Amino acid sequence: MTERGAPPPQPGCEPHLVEHFSQGERVFDGRLLQVRRDTITLSTGEPATREYIVHPGAVMVVPLLDDGRLVMERQFRYPLGRVLIEFPAGKLDPGESVLACAQRELAEETGYRAAEWARAGLIHNACAYSTEGIELWFARGLSLGERQLDHGEHIDLLLLGVAELDALAARGEITDAKTLIGLQWLQRWQAGAWQLAWQATA
Template sequence: MPDASDRHLRETCVASESLCEGDFLKARRDTVRMPDGTTSTREYIIHPGAVVIIPLLDDEHVLLERQFRYPVGRVMSEFPAGKLEPGEDPLHCAQRELLEETGYTAGQWAHAGALHLAIAYSTEIIHIFFARELQAGERHLDADEFLDVCPQSDQDFFQACRTGGVTDAKSLSCALWLQNVRSSAWALDWRPA
């Protein structure tokens, strides 16, 4: 939340130009007035926002996915996630993405918090959700989606985070949430689906 005492740190946009208008992402270059009155430029990506889901299979297991991620050229292990459609409620998006990608529905949901993925060059915000009381069903993958659904013990997941088997930033951030929720250090406000 903005704080009045942060005025000496704020930058103000004085001009903005579009660099790219893609179907999914947009790139901009802004000229900003710095706190000392000088100007500088900021290039950044406009992202529609997203969700990530930490599906709890039971007290010791979670559900992960493995899929090829073209920009990094490798198969990644990660929690289910997806982008928000224009005007879409984040919880609705999380429920939709869990079903589409894994085939699971959840009896209870909890919003954990928000993650700003790349604050230096992107507007992306990812809403973190936990899901439990999972029921298996049929997946509804998009035509261009190919992924495996992988149940994993918490311990194997944490080990993969430690050893480089999981390097996805959102999933690594979710590991912190998972550890603290499992240890009861952080409470969640569970709600029925």
């Protein structure tokens, strides 16, 4: 038996829906991910098994140029065998704040630094089998510097207008869930329906 990998139930959850940890094991320990198999107890008292991935968490950035275009990325995603168009994103390093992670990933992957940042929210993109949460951030007041891609990382940059990205999404050419949600957030903010609290970087 090992320590639990998933967080305990939040206060206020309906008791008939809550599942309680009984025991568990690490099935795989990788450089990025840990796979666990836990035995849980249902509200009926019956046991069940849950297999899931423990993830350190990640950020995604919606970078806005002064002319209204968006800084996007094209990269090959090995598990899918295809190139995807995505907003810049990456995982949290140990002890790193989400804003510091967003700033680092934007600079490393695109070369851009931002004068202002705003947190949009948190999404769970694979809640049935992963603990991963992705913090969504917006960045503006961009200035271009040099990229610092990780070893083995190959990313093409492209600049798209919001209407262009929306058209790609409408045609089913954007399949990355976090990017689709980022586009929704952007459009709702631009329409005045959703709010962002901007803060200047030090």
